[in-house]
Amino acid sequence: MPRYGMVIDLNKCNQCEACITACKLENNVQIVSKENAEMGRAMFWMKMLDTNYEGSYPDVRAENVPALCMQCDEPSCIKVCPVRATFKRDDGIVAQIYPQCIGCRYCMANCPYTAKVFNWFKDEQPVENEKCNNIDVSVRPKGVVEKCTFCIHRLQIAKEKAKAEKREIREEDYQPACAEVCASKAIYFGDLDDPHSKVSKAMHDYRKFTLQEDLGTKPKVYYLSAKSE
Amino acid sequence: MNGHQFVDEDEVLFKPIYETSKSFYALAAVLIAVFLFGVVMYIRQFMFGLGETGMNEPVTWGFYIISFVFFIGISHAGTLISAILRLSKAEWRRPITRMAEVITGIVLLIGGIHPIIDLGRPDRILHIFERGRLQSPLLWDMTSITAYFTASTIYLYLPLIPDIALLRDRGGKFHKLYEILSWGYQGTERQKHVLEKAINILMVMVIPIAISVHTVISWIFSMTLQPGWHSTIFGPYFVVGAIFSGIAALIIVMIIFRKVFHFEDYLKNIHFNYLGTLLLVMSLLWFYFTFAEYLTTFYGHEPPEMRVFLYKFIGGYAPFFWAMVACNFIIPVIFLSNKKLKTIPGILISSIAVVIGMWLERLIIVVPSLANPRLPYPTGIYVPSLTEISLLAAATSAFILGFMGFSKLFPLISIWEIKEGREESVKMVSERLNEYLPSKGHIRKEMI
Numbered sequence: 001m002p003r004y005g006m007v008i009d010l011n012k013c014n015q016c017e018a019c020i021t022a023c024k025l026e027n028n029v030q031i032v033s034k035e036n037a038e039m040g041r042a043m044f045w046m047k048m049l050d051t052n053y054e055g056s057y058p059d060v061r062a063e064n065v066p067a068l069c070m071q072c073d074e075p076s077c078i079k080v081c082p083v084r085a086t087f088k089r090d091d092g093i094v095a096q097i098y099p100q101c102i103g104c105r106y107c108m109a110n111c112p113y114t115a116k117v118f119n120w121f122k123d124e125q126p127v128e129n130e131k132c133n134n135i136d137v138s139v140r141p142k143g144v145v146e147k148c149t150f151c152i153h154r155l156q157i158a159k160e161k162a163k164a165e166k167r168e169i170r171e172e173d174y175q176p177a178c179a180e181v182c183a184s185k186a187i188y189f190g191d192l193d194d195p196h197s198k199v200s201k202a203m204h205d206y207r208k209f210t211l212q213e214d215l216g217t218k219p220k221v222y223y224l225s226a227k228s229e
Numbered sequence: 230m231n232g233h234q235f236v237d238e239d240e241v242l243f244k245p246i247y248e249t250s251k252s253f254y255a256l257a258a259v260l261i262a263v264f265l266f267g268v269v270m271y272i273r274q275f276m277f278g279l280g281e282t283g284m285n286e287p288v289t290w291g292f293y294i295i296s297f298v299f300f301i302g303i304s305h306a307g308t309l310i311s312a313i314l315r316l317s318k319a320e321w322r323r324p325i326t327r328m329a330e331v332i333t334g335i336v337l338l339i340g341g342i343h344p345i346i347d348l349g350r351p352d353r354i355l356h357i358f359e360r361g362r363l364q365s366p367l368l369w370d371m372t373s374i375t376a377y378f379t380a381s382t383i384y385l386y387l388p389l390i391p392d393i394a395l396l397r398d399r400g401g402k403f404h405k406l407y408e409i410l411s412w413g414y415q416g417t418e419r420q421k422h423v424l425e426k427a428i429n430i431l432m433v434m435v436i437p438i439a440i441s442v443h444t445v446i447s448w449i450f451s452m453t454l455q456p457g458w459h460s461t462i463f464g465p466y467f468v469v470g471a472i473f474s475g476i477a478a479l480i481i482v483m484i485i486f487r488k489v490f491h492f493e494d495y496l497k498n499i500h501f502n503y504l505g506t507l508l509l510v511m512s513l514l515w516f517y518f519t520f521a522e523y524l525t526t527f528y529g530h531e532p533p534e535m536r537v538f539l540y541k542f543i544g545g546y547a548p549f550f551w552a553m554v555a556c557n558f559i560i561p562v563i564f565l566s567n568k569k570l571k572t573i574p575g576i577l578i579s580s581i582a583v584v585i586g587m588w589l590e591r592l593i594i595v596v597p598s599l600a601n602p603r604l605p606y607p608t609g610i611y612v613p614s615l616t617e618i619s620l621l622a623a624a625t626s627a628f629i630l631g632f633m634g635f636s637k638l639f640p641l642i643s644i645w646e647i648k649e650g651r652e653e654s655v656k657m658v659s660e661r662l663n664e665y666l667p668s669k670g671h672i673r674k675e676m677i
Binding site for chain 1: 277278279280283284285286287288289290344347348349350351353354356357360361362364365366367368449452453454455599602603604605610
């Protein structure tokens with residue numbers, strides 16, 4: 001069984017935010033109205049954490065961290081869910097079951113990465129936008145919690161395809177939208193347990209770190225620090 | 230003393246059931262209007278989604294969870310205080326227990342509904358039964374609240390039976406209802422014995438259940454990794470706060486009904502004096518827990534914890550935090566530790582302050598932790614919407630309406646317990662007192 005994970009090289013990331021846009025389009029993440037966005041209800045499965053600036057003008061170096069669901073090995077969100085609407089699959093992906101969620105938002109309160117978003121309203125987008133929806137991903141109803149799933153629908157498709165072609169699933173068959181779209185190739189994705197995969201090679205770097213390591217949630221999204229010694 | 234004379238003696242306790250003033254209907258109409266407005270706002274929320282509230286990301290819990298914790302806290306007034314007073318054979322409990330138990334029953338219903346109001350998908354509430362995970366603190370919570378509700382309504386109902394029998398014997402309105410509810414109680418020796426035994430069993434059972442309820446509610450918060458919530462003393466801290474707010478609510482209810490229904494003969498200064506002392510003790514205990522909680526946070530000085538700490542002490546929530554300290558500690562201590570100020574109006578002022586202060590405490594616990602998440606995420610600002618405010622108003626008016634309804638059906642002061650106190654306890658207490666004292670019993674007896 002593979003164990004999917006991600007490495008984001010912050011040295012390569014040029015903060016173009018293409019991953020965020022790709023994620024939003026790929027997963028039919030709702031576009032909320034301006035008023036709601038100002039209230040703090042904008043929905044992103046992937047977002048940029050607040051920028052850190054190092055140095056003083058003119059030698060400024062901005063450090064930006066693109067953050068998504070950390071797909072923890074010890075997820076604190078699934079511990080508190082009263083109805084098993086979120087759970088960890090055998091391949092390590094923390095999945096959501098939208099029709100099961102009762103919308104208590106306990107998982108959101110317990111996520112140390114604030115990675116989850118809630119559908120405060122029914123779909124507010126203009127009807128024409130429906131034509132642009134990705135047909136592989138269900139549109140979530142109001143009142144449920146959602147989050148990044150490592151584009152799990154792509155894994156489904158890749159598996160079916162590999163099965164039809166009677167072969168094993170290859171690394172390039174299954175890449176989430178953010179990794180695929182990254183222009184500077186800063187995002188590596190694949191099987192962490194496979195020593196030959198790009199992601200596990202990228203992981204062997206002294207710059208490797210995870211967010212909130214001390215909490216013991218064991219994230220499967222690793223970062224490579226932008227600082228070089 | 231036969232039954233008939235006795236009924237006349239306590240006629241003032243029956244009066245609210247048979248006589249209803251115009252102002253009662255006026256007040257009821259206003260409260261029902263407020264309640265119905267809340268219902269309409271909830272239906273709107275149900276149709277359009279939780280976006281109707283002021284909640285956002287990261288402040289995903291707001292007024293509803295605050296009200297939930299607050300109302301369940303108030304419920305501790307009742308059953309716990311009445312059970313402890315009964316258990317410790319405190320004779321001054323007699324006119325108090327009934328009102329305390331009624332508070333519990335009504336407030337538990339109101340508080341218990343709040344998590345459902347807070348759900349994004351209330352239509353899927355049955356999923357909790359179908360595929361509930363017992364590992365989730367929400368499930369523990371549901372279990373303990375339903376257990377507490379069951380136990381406390383039975384505990385309210387059992388001591389009510391002899392009074393219902395009295396009402397049945399008087400005839401008149403709701404005769405059929407009283408006949409069914411009194412289960413043919415005639416006050417025979419055997420019936421009295423069975424009733425007493427049942428009450429005794431329940432009052433011992435109710436205490437651990439009541440404590441478990443608020444401990445489990447605190448665990449909803451302390452089982453998470455949120456800074457400011459992940460604390461081991463939350464269990465006892467919440468229980469103390471619950472009993473504290475419960476006593477305050479009980480005192481307010483007692484003073485109001487004393488005034489409205491002229492219970493001055495039953496609820497005397499001494500009752501308020503004792504309850505005031507109890508409130509003072511709880512206030513000091515509450516301050517001790519609060520101090521311990523924040524001092525350890527401050528000394529640990531962990532950055533995420535400190536962000537929440539500073540948000541409460543000098544940041545956006547500082548006005549609420551210091552108002553809470555004033556309401557929960559400074560005002561009650563000033564009024565209750567000073568003999569000149571410890572009058573009924575003084576006790577009323579400090580009780581109202583405590584109820585407001587405990588509501589603020591729940592606000593201080595729920596919102597700042599969520600508003601300051603661990604990651605440098607844009608911190609949230611929470612402003613409640615009209616929906617949330619009107620639902621809080623609706624919950625409050627439901628509480629008052631519940632009490633008003635109860636006062637029109639059943640006596641607010643346990644008549645048979647007052648009677649028992651008059652007839653038997655005086656003798657029993659003097660005998661008990663003799664047991665406590667060193668021997669020379671015969672001389673003492675003569676003195677009494």
